[in-house]
Amino acid sequence: MPGRSPDASDWEEEDGRMPSPYRPGLRVGPGLTIPESELTWRFSRSSGPGGQGVNTADSRAELVWDVERSAALSPAQRERLLERLGNRLVDGTVTIAASEHRAQLRNREAARARLAELVADALAPPAPPRRPTRPTRGATQRRLEAKKRRTDLKRLRRPPAD
Numbered sequence: 001m002p003g004r005s006p007d008a009s010d011w012e013e014e015d016g017r018m019p020s021p022y023r024p025g026l027r028v029g030p031g032l033t034i035p036e037s038e039l040t041w042r043f044s045r046s047s048g049p050g051g052q053g054v055n056t057a058d059s060r061a062e063l064v065w066d067v068e069r070s071a072a073l074s075p076a077q078r079e080r081l082l083e084r085l086g087n088r089l090v091d092g093t094v095t096i097a098a099s100e101h102r103a104q105l106r107n108r109e110a111a112r113a114r115l116a117e118l119v120a121d122a123l124a125p126p127a128p129p130r131r132p133t134r135p136t137r138g139a140t141q142r143r144l145e146a147k148k149r150r151t152d153l154k155r156l157r158r159p160p161a162d
Contacts, residue, residue, distance in 0.1 A: 025072075026112055028119045034072050040064040041108070046099040060099040061107040063115055068092030077123060084122040094118070 026034040046060035067073070067081050067089060088094050096118070098111040135143075 026116055028116045029123065032072060032077065034065060038065060038070055038072065043104060057104065059102060059104045059107055060097065061104060061111050063096045063111040064093055065115060066093045081119065081122050
């Protein structure tokens with residue numbers, strides 16, 4: 001409403017909590033929020049776009065999270081993450097680098113989003129195994145009839161044998 005000053009209820013989400021920029025930690029899913037204290041940041045010069053500040057601004061952001069020592073994970077979650085992210089982990093930590101934006105803040109947001117997506121995908125339950133099926137009798141019959149028609153057609157194309 002115009003003329004009305006914002007109060008705390010304007011900043012709350014539907015579930016009554018503060019929106020993500022004002023909440024401590026990185027929300028991965030409904031069952032997991034990584035505390036901000038477990039996330040480590042490193043900044044360096046980006047090789048990407050930057051204009052006049054390309055050689056002076058540390059706009060590249062690296063987000064480091066120690067999966068092995070995280071207190072936010074249950075033992076089952078930790079085991080699944082270590083198994084599924086095994087090729088991405090170095091000494092039990094996962095590192096996400098973002099340098100596609102000119103501003104450090106946008107690169108930080110991109111790195112946070114990428115880490116949340118990576119962890120959510122790794123924690124997702126495995127797909128149910130494929131149940132083997134056999135072709136129906138009608139499908140097999142149609143396939144064999146189509147092969148016969150094709151054979152007859154090719155036979156008609158041959159030159160006559162004397």
